[in-house]
Amino acid sequence: MLRRFEPRRRLLLCAIGAVATVTLAACGGSDVAGTPEPAGSSPSSSAGSAVDLDALLIDPASFPAQYDAIVLPPQAIAQASPDLTGIPAGAEVSPAGCKPADVAPGTAALIVGTDNANRATISIELTSVGEPLSAREDQLKECNEVQATKSGATSTIESTITPAPPIDADETLAVRQTVSSGTGSEAVTQSMLTLMAQVGDVRIAATHMSFDSATPDAETLDELFTAAVQKVKAG
Numbered sequence: 001m002l003r004r005f006e007p008r009r010r011l012l013l014c015a016i017g018a019v020a021t022v023t024l025a026a027c028g029g030s031d032v033a034g035t036p037e038p039a040g041s042s043p044s045s046s047a048g049s050a051v052d053l054d055a056l057l058i059d060p061a062s063f064p065a066q067y068d069a070i071v072l073p074p075q076a077i078a079q080a081s082p083d084l085t086g087i088p089a090g091a092e093v094s095p096a097g098c099k100p101a102d103v104a105p106g107t108a109a110l111i112v113g114t115d116n117a118n119r120a121t122i123s124i125e126l127t128s129v130g131e132p133l134s135a136r137e138d139q140l141k142e143c144n145e146v147q148a149t150k151s152g153a154t155s156t157i158e159s160t161i162t163p164a165p166p167i168d169a170d171e172t173l174a175v176r177q178t179v180s181s182g183t184g185s186e187a188v189t190q191s192m193l194t195l196m197a198q199v200g201d202v203r204i205a206a207t208h209m210s211f212d213s214a215t216p217d218a219e220t221l222d223e224l225f226t227a228a229v230q231k232v233k234a235g
């Protein structure tokens with residue numbers, strides 16, 4: 001059972017490893033050659049969005065040294081973005097209506113910093129949206145426990161709304177989530193803390209993800225989230 005769940009739970013880390021030289025325990029510890037991209041070098045945001053989201057991303061140098069940060073190309077965003085919600089693309093979700101909206105091609109930009117020592121990541125995702133952040137908050141409140149099934153494997157996503165971060169934005173939101181699969185010695189847990197803000201039609205989401213119940217690096221997450229929101233507001 002564990003082998004059926006682990007590849008999906010580790011999609012984000014493996015997507016990162018596909019475009020950078022990173023030793024990832026979550027991907028089997030293999031090194032993959034590549035070069036980190038500076039913010040603004042990817043063409044992912046120009047195709048489907050009037051806003052150049054890549055140009056609004058914070059730079060990889062903004063991350064502390066322990067986080068090896070890279071900007072993901074479009075094909076990696078398509079793989080990694082669903083993992084930040086705990087619900088993979090193409091999964092059947094129960095209750096119905098609890099699946100987050102899919103990220104359309106060309107409407108997202110994503111930078112991920114990987115802490116290999118602690119097997120954790122901090123991701124900053126910008127998306128162009130056509131609805132207020134309150135719509136996502138309402139969905140999370142109604143869907144505090146969700147089951148997602150794909151390829152015969154089922155996981156449970158539990159979401160808890162926490163106090164919103166105090167930052168100058170149109171709307172803000174914070175949520176803690178756990179994604180659980182397997183039982184007993186084969187249990188796998190993915191823990192996430194996500195801070196969100198919306199400025200106009202640009203949604204900023206900063207997520208700390210780890211594969212255990214360790215305390216998230218909330219201080220670094222907050223610093224990067226604040227920098228990300230300020231850069232979007234500055235345009």
